[in-house]
Amino acid sequence: MPKGYWLGRVDVADPEAYKAYVAANAEPFRKYGARFLVRGGRCENPEGSSRSRVW
Numbered sequence: 001m002p003k004g005y006w007l008g009r010v011d012v013a014d015p016e017a018y019k020a021y022v023a024a025n026a027e028p029f030r031k032y033g034a035r036f037l038v039r040g041g042r043c044e045n046p047e048g049s050s051r052s053r054v055w
Contacts, residue, residue, distance in 0.1 A: 005037075 012018045
């Protein structure tokens, strides 16, 4: 199967609802063998606008 990368740029307005979103992603990620290369951490945006989280 071809490989790809998914970058999520999000602003989390409701942390509790975001937890449910993350939990719902677990099954499709497991089904297709997804794995995180980097998650969370410090982000530097040299120009333009950014979001509060990049994952």
